[in-house]
Amino acid sequence: MAKRKPISVTPSAVSTPHHPSAGLLRRLGALLYDGLVVASLLIIAGFIGMGIAELLLATELASVPEGEDALWLLTRHRFSLIYTAWLAVVGFGFYGWFWTRAGQTLGMRAWRLRIQNKDGSPIRVTQALIRLATAAFGLGNLMCLFNRAAPRAFQDIWAECEVVVLDKQENLEMLNK
Template identity: 50%
Template sequence: MKNTKTAPTANPYVGLPPAGVLRRFGALIYDALLVMALMLLAGGVGALVAALLLNFNLISIAGYPDMAAYLSQNMLYQIWIWSVFVGFYAFFWSKAGQTLGMRAWKLRVQNEDGTNINKTQAVIRLFTAIFGLGNFFVLINKPKGRSFQDHWADCEVVLLSKELNQQVKLKGVKWP
């Protein structure tokens, strides 16, 4: 009987060039607009839930001038809003290696072996990003082109070719 094993295919994401600062900031701005829209939507949902709870006398806003003041001091509401922020990046980075902004700029965050980062790496990367200022570290870290957050999360951001960018999938579903 013949041995029908095939040689493992090389990961096409290994050895790609590191992403530059301008592309990183372009993706950051694009994603910031998306995340702000999602956070506004989440805020609206949270406010609607709070209004319903108030209507059924399940919460009280006594001591607050209005619902907005109540929500701005409510820890559960704050956790809800920030979980949308963290969840956006953790989900997209760990499932597809790129957010919508990164896709537009042909960038991908990955491990050095070309695999997607995990959720822990995504959270570390997000919390060490320092509002994008960590990307300037790319300018002095020329050989690998890694930013401050890439270093701490043990990952890299690479520049994809047009063909590779079109092949990136989110849980087996092709991007539009």
């Protein structure tokens, strides 16, 4: 579990409005939207990786076996670990950046969802990493089916955070920040 820093109670933290927990269908909708954005980012990151591989071959800093091309460098050479790490950083970076800044990814904004701590503050980087590590590519959201009154996904429990549904006005205010 993520270690929490002590939180000083201020009048603004006490008056945080209560929001309903996000259900499975909203979470899956946001996951689908975000999946499209992440796929686009991974395509761009793949083009960058392919460009670097072609540059290494053109400058003869790397070579490939007879009959192979630059893709061999990215899939079967020792550079493939660097390329895989690059793609992971792009994917994790997308979620980590949005979750720790505003508490909403692009898909979460469309579905009026926000990830936050119990006191309404944005989650920390360590919480974002725990969420990503325990989400099981979205399968952790299925745990919402077992507690319909206050749904929480597996990754929410482990990262000690919550995903809430905002009303339309609050969502507009979040967009304008």
